[in-house]
Amino acid sequence: MDNRHAALGLNDDALVAMYEKMLLTRLLDERAWVLNRLGKVHFLVSAQGHEACQVGAAWALRPGVDWLLPYYRDLGVILTIGMTPRDYLLALLAKAEDPNSGGRQMPSHWSYPPLNIFTGSSPVGTQVPHAAGIAYGAKLRGDDIVVYVSFGEGTASQGDVHEGMNFAAVHKLPVIFLCQNNRYAISVPQQKQMAVENVADRAAGYGFPGVVVDGMDPLAVYAAMQEAVERARRGEGPTLIEAKVYRLTPHSSDDDDRTYRPREEVEEWKRRDGVARFKEYLMGVGVWTEEADQELRRRLLAEIDAAVEYAQAAADPEPSDLLRHVYAE
Ligand SMILES: Cc1ncc(C[n+]2csc(CCOP(=O)(O)OP(=O)(O)O)c2C)c(N)n1
Ligand SMILES: [Mg+2]
Secondary structure: OHHHHHHHOOOOOOHHHHHHHHHHHHHHHHHHHHHHHHOOOOOOOOOOOOOOHHHHOOOOOOOOOEEOOOOOOOOOHHHHHOOOOHHHHHHOOOOOOOOOOOOOOOOOOOOOOHHHOOOOOOOOOOOOHHHHHHHHHHHHOOOOOEEEEEEEOHHHOOOHHHHHHHHHHHHOEEEEEEEOOOOEEEEEEEHOOOOOOOOOHHHHHOOOOOOEEEEHHHHHHHHHHHHHHHHHOOOOOOEEEEEEOOOOOOOOOOOOOHHOOOOOHHHHHHHHHHHHHHHHHHHOOOOOOHHHHHHHHHHHHHHHHHHHHHHHHHHOOOOOOOOOOOOOO
């Protein structure tokens, strides 16, 4: 097996650490579905099928230095950059201690100032002009940062995305646009969403590079991100990366994907699962074994168990606090 990670400057420890984040994302996401089906979590959007893309992307960013505007599916991004399963579960269960919003926001509406994770809202695509604005501010101040912003291929049809990309191009802003193309926007397939094959093809129309990568391969995404980060930091402006992924679950806990996509298609993509493929890569280059995998699973599940227990026991928000942050006090 070829040793692609060394060429990217990743040593064996980094490789294993990337896999650990991917597996943590998968296992935590699976647990969230259990909590939903138990009636403890009212709503959930899932990252399954996107883990390789998300961990590969976040690996190229500097925690607490670079800025992130992740979208709701980015569980792998926020865990890689430094948020914890406990942080995630406190939000999912809408607890007072939720670091994102004190239990006010919908789940997966990330916001975490210590790690420069910028608050997002539900209308899809609004994060893109925000990212351009943050990068513009950084450029005016002379800050050596990059700004990561992500969205789905359906969201790429929104006017906000066009405006943010155009502005970032004109001002050569240090933004990395990551489109996670999972072929569906809820029930709407890509061919009803756009008349081009690749969202990345549009980058030429703005005047910056657009690249397509295999989003089931964390090393491919990391390589594209590294290049985009370097370009941004040299002052040459944005890059659009389109990672081809597949969502292995329904859009959210509230839809039934059997009504809009064939089971065979889902099964076919499960066979190409990025987490399983990366494990095989690790074993192929001799840094991983089945025993190590079982041990890691046990450790991660114990960490998740403890986080679930903590979050379930945590206090709910005080009803009297409801209007805080809505009106000036
Ligand atoms: C402006 C706006 N329109 C519609 C919605 C409802 N909505 C939420 S997620 C979503 C699908 C977005 O699909 P895509 O951008 O491909 O991302 P994915 O969920 O597939 O990762 C839609 C239509 C919304 N939140 N905001
Ligand atoms: Mg999509």
